[in-house]
Amino acid sequence: MSRIVGIDLGTTNSLVAHVEGGIPRVIPDAEGRALLPSIVGWTPNGVVVGEAARRQLARNAARTVYSVKRLMGRGYEDVKDELARLPFPVTPQAEVVSIRIGDREVTPPEVSAHVLRALKQRAEAHLGEPVEQAVITVPAYFNDAQRQATKDAGRIAGLEVLRIVNEPTAASLAYGLQKMAEGVIAVYDLGGGTFDISILRVKDGVFEVLATNGNTHLGGDDLDQVMVDWLLAEIRTRHRADLSGDAEALQEIRMGAEAAKCRLSFDERTVLTIPFERFTYRRDITRTELEALVDPLVATTLGPCRQALADAGLEPEQVDQVVLVGGSTRMPLVRRRVEELFGRAPQSRLNPDEVVALGAAVQAQILAGGITDMLLLDVTPLSLGIETLGGIVSVLIPRNTTIPTLAKEYFTTSVDGQATVDLHVLQGERELAKDNRSLARFDLAGVDPMPAGMPKIEVTFLIDANGILQAQARELRSGKAASIEVKPTYGLTEAQVEQMVEDSFTHAEADVDARLLIEAQTEADTVINHVERALRQAGSIATAAERAAIEKALARLRVVRAGTSRDAIRECTIALNQATAPLADRMMEAAIKDAVTSKRADQLLENS
C-alpha cells in the first residue's frame, strides 16, 4: 500500500503532513514553507497556486480565487449575501455555484483540487514517491454536501480520499500522541472561515467525541470583513473616496486589515498603511479598537459552545482541558472569551496552524495500520431526517450520534400500481423541512405494481465514518433491491465528477517544473509592478545612483522574465529586491513601511 498523507484543506492556508518514525511532521515546500495559501490564480501562463497566487490577489483580482472553502457544497441562496464582496465573479446557480474564469465555469471542488494537487506534488517531491491516498480534514460542523464536495475535490486532484476527518478531532489526535492527560477535552477551533467546538472524552487511547457544534461561516475572514467595512467608511470621510466598487483597492484594504489584525495579536498598537494610486491611507490602530470591532462576532462562538456542553450533558467546570486550534485563536480577545466561558486558561502547546494537519497524518497512520492503540469515535454534527406529510421533518438519526450509524425506515405507496416512491432527505435541527438543509431527493424505482399500501420498502440510511450518507432500499415482499437514484441538492453528480477527473487529465496540469516556472514568472510580474509603483510614488527620495541601480535591475528582470529559465528569473527578482532595499528602508522611515516591494511586505508579515 502506498503512503497515506494527511491534508488540512483550510480556508486561508492548507498543509500536508505525514508520520515519519512515529512522529507526525508537516511537509514543507522547496523553500521550507509549511503553509500553502489556499489561493488559486489563473494567469496567461497557466494556473498558479499558493504564494504565487497570493501575490497577484490585487493585480488580478477577478481571476484569483481565495477562501473557496466557504463556497464548497453551497447553493446560491446560502452565499448570495457575501458574493458582492468577492472580487471574482460567481455565477448564481441554484445548486452548485461556480466561478467564471474567462470563458470557463469553475466549481469550488475544482478550485480546491488545484490546492490539493499542489500539496500532492509537494509531498511527492519531498518523499520521492507517488502519493495517491489521503486523509482530508473538514470542519466538524460541515454538512453532508460540504463533505461530499471535499471528497470530490480530492478525486479531481487524483487523490483517493480514504477518510474525511473533523478538524477539531484531528487536532485532539495530534495532542493525544503527546500523551495528553486523559479526561474531558474541549477543542475550540476558530480558523479562517469556519468555527467548531468539539467536546471529547479521552480514555485508554479512545477519543470519543461527545458533542460538536459550530458555524461553517464564521472565521478570520469575517473579522477581516468587519475591519474592511470600517476602513471603507473612514476612507470615504477622510479622503472623500468611495472604494467599495474597486476590486483592486478592496483587496489592498483586505490584506492590510488582515496583516494589522495579525500584528495586533502581539502588539498593543500598529500602523496600518495602504498605498492607493491617488493617495496613501495611514492610521494608527490599537488592539482595543480592533477588539471593539470584532467582539460581537467572537461572542457568537459562545452559543455553540454552550449547546455542545448541554448536548454532552456537561457543565463548563467538568471540562478538564481546553485546547485552541486555528489561526484566529492567536487573538488575545478570543483567548479571554474562551477562558471566561470554561473558567480555565486554554492551551495551545502545538502550533494552532499546524495541529490539524498533524492530526490528519496520525489518522492516516491509523488507517495504514501503523498505529493500533488509538481509536477515534466521531459523531454526526447534524440531525438527519426525511420530509413527511405537511412538510414536517421526521428525525432518523439525531445529531451527535456516534458514527458509523444507521437507521431503517419503511415506506409504501399511496396509489394503486405506483412504481416509484420519492423521498426528501434533510439535515438540520428545525421542525419544518423548509428550514433545514436539503441533502438529496431519492427516487425509489422499480416497485412491482401492487394495490396502494401493499409494498413495503425498507430504506437503510447509513452514515459512514466520514459523516457521509449512503442509502439502500429493498422491497420486503419481493425481497428485491429497489434502485435508488440520488439527486444531490447541492452537489455534483457522479457523472460531473467523472467528467472533471477526465478533464484534469486531458488539460494535463503543467508538470512540476512548468508550474515552478509559472510561479517565478508571476512573482517577477508582481515585483516589477510594485517597484514601478514605488518609483512613481516615492522616486523623489531615491538618490540618482539608487535610481540607476534599480532601473538596471528592473530592465534585466524584464528581459529574463520573457525567457523560460526559472533560475535566471529568480536571481534577477532577488537582485531587484536587493537594489530596492535601501530605498525601501528610507520609505519605511518615512512611515510608508510596507509599501515598496512585495518581498518587503512579506517579510513584515512573517516577522509580525
Next chain:
Amino acid sequence: MSDYFTVFGLPRKLAIDGEALRRRFYELSRQHHPDFHHGADADRQAETLAQSALVNRAYRALRDPLARVEYLIALEEGREVREGATDKPKAPRELLQEMLEVQEALEEAKAEGMGGEAAARLRDERARLEGRFEAEASAIVARSAEWDRLVDEGGDRQALLEWFKQRLATRAYLRTVLDDLSEALGEREEGHVSHRRH
C-alpha cells in the same frame, strides 16, 4: 439481528454499570471499527461497517437510563424502536385537567401580548411542569430495580411494563407542552429539542 443487550453480552435487565458499559463499548469499537479493517475486502468492510453501526446504536440506547427503558419496552413488544419520532404524543388522561389550566393561562398571556402578570404566571406554570418532567424520570429510574427483581424471580412483568409505558408517554407529552410554552414565551432554546430524544 441481535438485540442491544446481547451485543453487549448483558441480560435484559435495567441496572447497568455505566463505567463497565463504556469499557465494553471501547473494546467492541476496537474490534469492529472500520478504521481497523481498512485493508480488508469489500464484503468484510461492509460487514464491519454494519457491526460498528450496531455497536454505536446499542451503546446510545443503553447508556441513558430512560432510553434504556424505552428500548426495553420496544424489545419486549417486538417493535423496532426509532429515535426522534415527531408524532406528537397524546395527552394522558391524568393530565387533562392540568392541561386545560395551562391552556387557559396561555390564552390569557397571549391576550395580554405575552407581557405582565399573565406571562409571569405562565413562567410559573412552566417551572412547575419542568419539575413534573424531572419527577417522571426519577420515578421511572426508581422502579428499574423492581423490573430486574421480577426478571430474576420469573415474576409477571406485564403490569410494570404498562406502567413504564404510561410514565414515558406522560413525560414525552410534558416535553412538548414545555417546548410550546417556551416558544410562546419567546424563550425557546434549541437545546430543548434534544431533550425530546431522551
